[in-house]
Amino acid sequence: xxxxxxxxxxxxxxxxxxxxxxxxxxxxxxxxxxxxxxxxxxxxxxxxxxxxxxxxxxxxxxxxxxxxxxxxxxxxxxxxxxxxxxxxxxxxxxxxxxxxxxxxxxxxxxxxxxxxxxxxxxxxxxxxxxxxxxxxxxxxxxxxxxxxxxxxxxxxxxxxxxxxxxxxxxxxxxxxxxxxxxxxxxxxxxxxxxxxxxxxxxxxxxxxxxxxxxxxxxxxxxxxxxxxxxxxxxx
Amino acid sequence: xxxxxxxxxxxxxxxxxxxxxxxxxxxxxxxxxxxxxxxxxxxxxxxxxxxxxxxxxxxxxxxxxxxxxxxxxxxxxxxxxxxxxxxxxxxxxxxxxxxxxxxxxxxxxxxxxxxxxxxxxxxxxxxxxxxxxxxxxxxxxxxxxxxxxxxxxxxxxxxxxxxxxxxxxxxxxxxxxxxxxxxxxxxx
Numbered sequence: 001x002x003x004x005x006x007x008x009x010x011x012x013x014x015x016x017x018x019x020x021x022x023x024x025x026x027x028x029x030x031x032x033x034x035x036x037x038x039x040x041x042x043x044x045x046x047x048x049x050x051x052x053x054x055x056x057x058x059x060x061x062x063x064x065x066x067x068x069x070x071x072x073x074x075x076x077x078x079x080x081x082x083x084x085x086x087x088x089x090x091x092x093x094x095x096x097x098x099x100x101x102x103x104x105x106x107x108x109x110x111x112x113x114x115x116x117x118x119x120x121x122x123x124x125x126x127x128x129x130x131x132x133x134x135x136x137x138x139x140x141x142x143x144x145x146x147x148x149x150x151x152x153x154x155x156x157x158x159x160x161x162x163x164x165x166x167x168x169x170x171x172x173x174x175x176x177x178x179x180x181x182x183x184x185x186x187x188x189x190x191x192x193x194x195x196x197x198x199x200x201x202x203x204x205x206x207x208x209x210x211x212x213x214x215x216x217x218x219x220x221x222x223x224x225x226x227x228x229x230x231x232x233x234x235x
Numbered sequence: 236x237x238x239x240x241x242x243x244x245x246x247x248x249x250x251x252x253x254x255x256x257x258x259x260x261x262x263x264x265x266x267x268x269x270x271x272x273x274x275x276x277x278x279x280x281x282x283x284x285x286x287x288x289x290x291x292x293x294x295x296x297x298x299x300x301x302x303x304x305x306x307x308x309x310x311x312x313x314x315x316x317x318x319x320x321x322x323x324x325x326x327x328x329x330x331x332x333x334x335x336x337x338x339x340x341x342x343x344x345x346x347x348x349x350x351x352x353x354x355x356x357x358x359x360x361x362x363x364x365x366x367x368x369x370x371x372x373x374x375x376x377x378x379x380x381x382x383x384x385x386x387x388x389x390x391x392x393x394x395x396x397x398x399x400x401x402x403x404x405x406x407x408x409x410x411x412x413x414x415x416x417x418x419x420x421x422x423x
Contacts, residue, residue: 008387009403010410014422015382018363019270026269030283031261034290038249038257041294 185217192225242306250297260306261290268314271383274367275318275376281325289317304393311384312394315376322372359420366416374409381406 185191191214198207215222242263248256268289273282292313300309367375373395380386380394392402414421 009381009406011422012382012385015363018360018422019274019382020266024269025266026283026286030287031265034261034287034294035258037291038261038294039254041297042249042252042254 188214188218188221188225191217192222240302240305243302246297246300246306246309247302250300257294264307264310267383267385268310271311271379272314272318274364274379274383275315275372276321277368278321278325281321285314285317285321288320289314292317305390307384308386308390308394311380311386315380315394318376359417362417362420363413366413369416370409370412374405374412377402377405378409378413 191210195207195210195214198204198210211222242260245256245260249260269282269286272285272289273279276282276285289310293310296313367378370378376395377391380391381388384394386394388403388406389399391406392399395402397405
């Protein structure tokens with residue numbers, strides 16, 4: 001009973017009648033505005049997911065583009081110019097190590113390049129950092145080191161006799177070592193002296209063969225010697 | 236609590252995207268809410284703004300609506316808050332500060348407007364409106380929430396932020412004063 005009185009202490013209806021008579025309602029424009037607002041607020045709901053969806057799609061696209069770009073760079077194959085560039089750099093290092101006397105006056109780098117050219121070396125893939133099998137095998141056999149890298153080339157040049165060092169380019173030694181499979185090549189000066197003796201003895205054919213062998217074993221040495229002789233004559 | 240409330244279900248339907256549910260709710264509560272706001276705000280120009288603000292909040296908070304109480308309680312709480320905000324903005328807090336006892340004392344004051352003379356000059360509805368205007372805001376809010384909103388005493392307490400006893404006391408004082416103002420035209 002008490003609870004019921006708490007809910008409805010007095011009847012509402014008579015008071016509602018009096019209030020309803022005395023008060024008007026909202027204008028029609030207000031009704032229309034509120035109803036339109038209620039619909040307008042519902043309408044964009046369909047579009048709401050487009051914004052985050054488009055943002056997510058843009059992000060994923062950007063990530064994919066970046067990944068594809070970096071992937072291309074990482075997997076870029078070594079081009080021919082990269083290899084030749086590396087060899088040119090090696091030649092430059094050898095040239096610097098050999099000293100200024102080994103450089104020829106007035107010769108352009110392109111002309112001097114064959115003198116410094118490293119021996120024929122199989123193109124090694126960037127991932128393969130080992131030496132070819134035959135090179136390592138020769139090392140184990142105790143033969144003359146088959147140089148294929150700049151360090152070996154410099155070492156071979158430093159082991160040459162003092163008088164032959166300026167005349168013969170250090171880079172020539174490896175070629176000789178590579179071509180002469182069994183025995184190390186003779187020093188070019190001694191070899192050339194023998195050829196001269198053969199010529200003097202009238203054994204020109206033999207002398208020509210030896211000369212050709214010398215040229216192959218010490219490529220560029222003869223040209224270098226000729227240049228040196230010219231220089232001496234000029235002096 | 237509000238699960239079985241048909242209006243709460245309508246509100247849930249509207250929150251789910253059914254615009255017709257809103258139309259039904261609006262049609263049901265439109266006149267009572269308008270009168271509640273108009274009587275409480277006592278400013279014809281501001282009534283429309285507060286009314287629109289109230290429904291805007293209903294629309295904006297539809298997704299947060301939980302049928303823990305009757306929809307009417309939720310709606311009139313929003314409306315009451317809108318009226319309070321309006322008072323704060325307009326700086327009108329004069330009668331709001333009046334205590335219930337002071338209000339009853341004022342109603343009994345013979346120097347106040349003669350209820351009988353007022354009753355002679357206008358219809359009962361007009362006299363009720365005039366008497367309502369003279370009520371303290373808390374009592375007027377309690378009376379309007381009870382009559383127009385159909386809220387129970389406990390719901391009035393929840394809506395206005397007081398306990399049920401205070402709400403009941405305000406309601407009792409309000410009715411006493413209105414009956415006094417209306418005289419013989421007052422409902423039993």
